[in-house]
Structure formats: structure tokens, C-alpha cells
Amino acid sequence: MNISQVMKGIALAGASALLSVCQAADGNEAAASLHHNxxxxxxxxxxxxxxxxxxxxxxxxxxxxxxxxxxxxxxxxxxxxxxxxxxxxxxxxxxxxxxxxxxxxxxxxxxxxxxxxxxxxxxxxxxxxxxxxxxxxxxxxxxxxxxxxxxxxxxxxxxxxxxxxxxxxxxxxxxxxxxxxxxxxxxxxxxxxxxxxxxxxxxxxxxxxxxxxxxxxxxxxxxxxxxxxxxxxxxxxxxxxxxxxxxxxxxxxxxxxxxxxxxxxxxxxxxxxxxxxxxxxxxxxxxxxxxxxxxxxxxxxxxxxxxIPQHPLSTAVKWQVESKEYGYLTRSIYQGATNTINRKPLPNTPWVVMMDIDETVLNNVAYQVGIEQAGQTYHPDTWAAWVKSEKATLVPGVKGFIETVLNKGGKLALVTNRDRTLDHHTWRNLQALGLPVSPENTCLMGRTAEDKSKIDHSMIVNDKDLRRQQIEAGTASCYASANKRHSNFSAHKIVMQVGDNIEDFAKVTQEDADAEALLSSSDGSLVLLPNAMYGSW
The missing domain is CATH 3.60.10.10 (Endonuclease/exonuclease/phosphatase)
Incomplete structure (x- = not known):
């Protein structure tokens, strides 16, 4: 993927949402110019x-x-x-x-x-x-x-x-x-x-x-x-x-x-x-x-x-767009995670792989390119407009890993810090990319205000711990369809955690994380993907 391909993708998604947050109504895109910039x-x-x-x-x-x-x-x-x-x-x-x-x-x-x-x-x-x-x-x-x-x-x-x-x-x-x-x-x-x-x-x-x-x-x-x-x-x-x-x-x-x-x-x-x-x-x-x-x-x-003058891309975004290393790393990481699932003893009881979404399952580099070339930084409005465009692509290697998990009888817990009101668009984006997710095999949970307010720095340390506990206890509120939710996802054992941020792991924060201790205790169950564009750091 090169810069021009990414920008073409942005145009098709409605770059006006990135530049001015004024997506056309009635499903019509505002970006129908012959000249995408x-x-x-x-x-x-x-x-x-x-x-x-x-x-x-x-x-x-x-x-x-x-x-x-x-x-x-x-x-x-x-x-x-x-x-x-x-x-x-x-x-x-x-x-x-x-x-x-x-x-x-x-x-x-x-x-x-x-x-x-x-x-x-x-x-x-x-x-x-x-x-x-x-x-x-x-x-x-x-x-x-x-x-x-x-x-x-x-x-x-x-x-x-x-x-x-x-x-x-x-x-x-x-x-x-x-x-x-x-x-x-x-x-x-x-x-x-x-x-x-x-x-x-x-x-x-x-x-x-x-x-x-x-x-x-x-x-x-x-x-x-x-x-x-x-x-x-x-x-x-x-x-x-x-x-x-x-x-x-x-x-x-x-x-x-x-x-x-x-x-x-x-x-x-x-x-x-x-x-x-x-x-x-x-x-x-x-x-x-x-x-x-x-x-x-x-x-x-x-x-x-x-x-509109195009501002230069940061080194981090340019690396993710242009480098061969990024795709190699994500594919090799998912290949290693697939090997771990295939060889490790799996429970006889229901089990689940817990995954972050952004830069773990879905690749949002087009959003980053759009805001950077417009001279902007992240803003909740432009981010929501991007999510609603449903134009994110797949992180290289993730599809084969997800198929392996489901084929082995596991399920997915997709725990994202996208606002829960956007779950409908996230779900549609995932399905449009050919991922075999369904309400029966996947629990999608966006973030709510409670995920932050419940942090007590003891049992709940980061803003995904509450949802992790709900997955394990069988009390999770999962996306169903047509903006409806269900609570039919029974208690599951989490056998692997996958993300692009160290806070995608249970009871870990950026400030207190001990990388060596996490590595020595993970046995391949903690999987981290590269993301130099943004994070909790």
C-alpha cells in the first residue's frame, strides 16, 4: 500500500468527514470530485x-x-x-x-x-x-x-x-x-x-x-x-x-x-x-x-x-503506510499467535480470545493520513465520522488468526475503546471485510463511561478490566444486530489477550507496566502488535 492508494481510500470513504466533519446526508458522499484532494x-x-x-x-x-x-x-x-x-x-x-x-x-x-x-x-x-x-x-x-x-x-x-x-x-x-x-x-x-x-x-x-x-x-x-x-x-x-x-x-x-x-x-x-x-x-x-x-x-x-495543502506525514504514520517491516511484523506476530493456539492445551469449557480492535483487527492508518495531511490532530468528531464511514481495512495477518480461533472452537471478545454507540458501524465494518463474526461466536463491546468510573486501581486497573471481568463472569453486554445488544454470552475463560497497547492486557497500565515480567509470565498468551502512531504513552 502506498500513499496514493491510502488517499484514494480516504476519498472513497468521504474525506470531507476528516477535513470538515460534514458528511453528506442521506448516504450521499460529499467527495465525488474528480480530484480527490x-x-x-x-x-x-x-x-x-x-x-x-x-x-x-x-x-x-x-x-x-x-x-x-x-x-x-x-x-x-x-x-x-x-x-x-x-x-x-x-x-x-x-x-x-x-x-x-x-x-x-x-x-x-x-x-x-x-x-x-x-x-x-x-x-x-x-x-x-x-x-x-x-x-x-x-x-x-x-x-x-x-x-x-x-x-x-x-x-x-x-x-x-x-x-x-x-x-x-x-x-x-x-x-x-x-x-x-x-x-x-x-x-x-x-x-x-x-x-x-x-x-x-x-x-x-x-x-x-x-x-x-x-x-x-x-x-x-x-x-x-x-x-x-x-x-x-x-x-x-x-x-x-x-x-x-x-x-x-x-x-x-x-x-x-x-x-x-x-x-x-x-x-x-x-x-x-x-x-x-x-x-x-x-x-x-x-x-x-x-x-x-x-x-x-x-x-x-x-x-x-x-x-488544501497537504502537510507532511509523521515518521510513525509514514512507516505504517510505506514500510515492508510493518506488514512483516504483524503477519509474523499473528503467525506466532496462531501456532500458540494450535499447540497449547485448550480448556474443555468455553474459552475466548480477547482482542482489541483498532490497529489490532482494524487498520485505521487512512484516518491518520487524512488528519495529518490536513494539519489536524485526533478529535472525537473526526474519529466518529471515520468509524461511521466503515472504511477501515484489516491489519495484515489477522484474518487467518481469527479463523483459526473459531475453527478450534473458541470465541472472540472484541473489547474496544471506540464508544459503544458506534458498535453498529464497527460490526458492519468487520463483516464487510469478510471476517466470520456473528453474535453467536463474537462479543463486541465498545467503551462506556462506567469502564472508566469503575477503575479502583485494585481489581479494576485500566478501562478494559471491567469488561474483561464481565466476559469471564458471563455478564457481558454484547452487540447483536441493528443496534441491539444481548447478554447470552456465557462465562468464558480468556486464553489469550491481543492488542497494540500494553493496557490491552489485564490489570496493566502504561505507567506501571513491567515488560520483562509480562514476557516471562505470558507463555505466548499476551500478544502485542506494533503501533507507533498513537497510544497511552
Whole structure:
């Protein structure tokens, strides 16, 4: 197993649970991005995309549509903000609904006009979003204030999504065209007067997001060159009214526009409230043929990848992920434990092997990789989310050992310090990995508050001793199924204790453990696996 394989496993488990503890509801994972450590957002003015494609100001042949489809596919984006789209059917020609969730502005249709270049009758110009299926969309709203109650003026479109990076708000805009000066407030032309009314509306939306301290993206066709720091709209957006430092970054500020005639871009992606890396620039995705007469649209798509910087792994976690020694040690330890079970005299009365779960039966290194690369440490919420994902793997060698114990007529007592309320997820995880556990042969016991409160430093020394006594006395509360429990596990003799922490052994604490004395008295009945990632030390 290498790092990339582990991270792929985390993504499949829902890395958002590790990064932001916001697992998607209704069983849908928030992590459906093509890019498991990030999210690619794109803006693209498709230039009068109509349905049928032969309609409108820019009619397209079947061959041209095939090229547009290939281009759309090549974007490898997760969320695409579209401008100049006539309808959902028009958008679906490039972003099929089998793969994409499509949303469009609910602005009322405006009267058609005669197109300037072609002399044809126009179709609608609306903004739309294409969101890759699997990404959870929480909310969609038409942002009508940008329309200024003027016929034909484009509305915005708001979208809230859950991603591996947490919840992100996006606003797709197509601002008034015709005002390309840096200070629109000093121009008397109608286009600038309209733009001057839209600007504070956009700024208010940004200000609201700044106060929420949430991640947000404003992207689209601004019909305005925002790259210059002295541009009035740039200055307004980058300055908070309460004089706090704005988090907004124009990721396209250093980008060169793709159109040969217009090197200063008007398509922009602005990102705010984001804790990740914003040092890279947006990228214009060129067409195969960039001759102005052959371009598939008069705008190229512009993309930016939101990524969380990955912190380096600790030596302990890296060792468990990458070293050959870890797998060799666990397999050899379980091989030795299997040999001990096969050769030692076993009781004629019911007997049991008591085992810890984490890093003893289940390998949770993917959780450790996730929190470390996110710059986090253990937290009960992220741990509970990981357990609920049921994506832990098996410690190498454990399956054969468990099968031997059960085949020899023994049973298992799985005594874990996972909270007892999580037993249902632990049980499902164990069964999903092919372990032959059942309520008849296995007693699973998560920890309760009583396991700590009953410690008396005499008969009960550590937080597993109470449960050990219950197994031996036949009073254990074992997981049954569907979050139910049973007390049908009769009194059993514990013939072996297996764990990754010295406190997995009876009446032993980290502070008072005598390793030599334990070794000399165990006769192979005390089995300890390696775990340098965490412990009671």
C-alpha cells in the first residue's frame, strides 16, 4: 500500500468527514470530485448556446457541436459556471444529465432581438451551472438583484455545495457588457451607468460571505478587466466596509486572456474565505484551433483548482503506510499467535480470545493520513465520522488468526475503546471485510463511561478490566444486530489477550507496566502488535 492508494481510500470513504466533519446526508458522499484532494471550478461563456443548436445568434453544425462536446469533456472540471445558455436542454448537449446536475437562472424570458452579426433571431442568454453528479448540492437560488428589474439584463445564480473541502458557496455572474474602463463611475455611457448599479450589489454579496467567514467563489463573465489593482470594481470587492482585511483573491489576475484580439481577460474566478493554496493562477483552456474565425466560442473556459495543502506525514504514520517491516511484523506476530493456539492445551469449557480492535483487527492508518495531511490532530468528531464511514481495512495477518480461533472452537471478545454507540458501524465494518463474526461466536463491546468510573486501581486497573471481568463472569453486554445488544454470552475463560497497547492486557497500565515480567509470565498468551502512531504513552 502506498500513499496514493491510502488517499484514494480516504476519498472513497468521504474525506470531507476528516477535513470538515460534514458528511453528506442521506448516504450521499460529499467527495465525488474528480480530484480527490481538491475541486476544479470553471467558468465558460459558451456564446449563444441554443437548443436546437442550429437556432440563435450562433448556429452550430453537428460537427461543431461534436467539437464543443469534446472540449467540454476535456475540461475535467467538477463545477462549470456557464453563460449565454438558452435553456437546460441547451446545456445538456455539452453536459449530459447522466453525468451532470444542471441548474439555470429562473429569470423570465426576455423578448428576442435581431443578432448583430448573423441577422438571426436571438435565443435567451442565461447563466447556468453544471455540477458533476455525486457532489451534493445543498441549495440553488437565482440572484435576481443583478438584473436591476431591467428586461434582458442577466441575473446571477447561487449554488451551495458540499465538497471534500467543506461547504462552498458559488455565484455565477454575467455582468453588463460595454463598460470596459477601469473606473465606471466616471463614465456617462449607459452601459457604465448600469454596471455602476450592479457593482455594489455584487460587493454586498461578497461582504456578506466575508462576515460569514465561509469559503465562496464568484466566477463568470464580468465584462470587465479586473486584473489591474486600480480597477474600481477590484478595489471595491477587495476592501471590506468594516476595514477588516478581505480574504478575496482574484485567481485570474495574472492570467492572459485566450482571445488573440483581447489579451486582458474579462472572465474571472474570485475566491474568498479559503484556507488552502491560492498562489496559483487560473488557466484559460485553449481550443484546438485558436484562429478567431475558427474558435468554438468567443470565450475560452477558465479553470481553477481549489486544493488544501497537504502537510507532511509523521515518521510513525509514514512507516505504517510505506514500510515492508510493518506488514512483516504483524503477519509474523499473528503467525506466532496462531501456532500458540494450535499447540497449547485448550480448556474443555468455553474459552475466548480477547482482542482489541483498532490497529489490532482494524487498520485505521487512512484516518491518520487524512488528519495529518490536513494539519489536524485526533478529535472525537473526526474519529466518529471515520468509524461511521466503515472504511477501515484489516491489519495484515489477522484474518487467518481469527479463523483459526473459531475453527478450534473458541470465541472472540472484541473489547474496544471506540464508544459503544458506534458498535453498529464497527460490526458492519468487520463483516464487510469478510471476517466470520456473528453474535453467536463474537462479543463486541465498545467503551462506556462506567469502564472508566469503575477503575479502583485494585481489581479494576485500566478501562478494559471491567469488561474483561464481565466476559469471564458471563455478564457481558454484547452487540447483536441493528443496534441491539444481548447478554447470552456465557462465562468464558480468556486464553489469550491481543492488542497494540500494553493496557490491552489485564490489570496493566502504561505507567506501571513491567515488560520483562509480562514476557516471562505470558507463555505466548499476551500478544502485542506494533503501533507507533498513537497510544497511552
Amino acid at each position: 481538491g475541486l476544479v471550478v470553471t467558468t465558460w461563456n459558451v456564446e449563444h448556446l441554443a437548443y436546437p443548436a442550429t437556432d440563435g445568434c450562433t448556429p452550430r453544425t453537428d460537427a461543431e457541436m461534436e467539437k464543443l462536446k469534446a472540449y467540454a469533456s476535456s475540461l475535467e472540471s467538477d463545477i462549470v459556471a456557464l453563460q449565454e445558455v438558452a435553456s437546460l436542454k441547451a446545456a445538456a448537449q455539452l453536459f449530459p444529465e447522466s453525468d451532470w446536475q444542471l441548474f439555470i437562472s429562473e429569470r423570465e424570458d426576455s423578448p428576442a432581438y435581431i443578432c448583430r452579426k448573423s441577422g438571426r433571431e436571438s435565443t435567451q442568454q442565461k447563466v447556468a451551472f453544471a455540477v458533476r453528479k455525486g457532489i451534493k448540492v445543498n441549495d440553488v437560488n437565482t440572484f435576481s438583484p443583478l438584473g436591476l428589474d431591467m428586461v434582458g439584463l442577466r441575473h446571477g445564480l447561487e449554488l451551495d455545495v458540499d465538497s471534500e473541502l467543506g461547504t462552498i458557496s458559488l455565484l455565477n455572474v454575467h455582468m453588463k457588457s460595454g463598460c470596459f474602463v477601469d473606473n465606471y463611475s466616471r463614465e456617462e455611457k449607459e452601459a457604465c451607468e448600469i454596471f455602476a448599479k450592479q457593482a455594489p450589489i455584487l460587493d454586498s454579496w461578497v461582504e456578506a460571505k466575508e462576515k460569514q467567514d465561509s469559503t465562496y467563489v464568484v466566477l463568470g463573465d464580468f465584462n470587465h478587466r479586473l486584473s489591474a489593482p486600480y480597477n474600481r470594481l477590484t478595489m471595491e470587492l477587495m476592501k471590506n466596509s468594516d476595514n477588516t482585511v478581505s480574504s478575496l483573491v482574484n485567481t485570474s489576475a495574472d492570467m492572459i486572456g485566450c482571445h488573440p484580439y483581447y489579451p486582458a481577460p474579462i472572465d474571472h474566478i474570485l475566491v474568498g474565505g479559503f484556507k488552502g493554496d491560492l498562489s496559483k493562477s487560473s488557466t484559460a483552456i485553449l481550443f484546438d484551433d485558436m484562429d478567431p474565425k475558427a474558435m468554438l466560442s468567443d470565450h475560452c473556459a477558465v479553470s481553477f483548482e481549489l486544493t
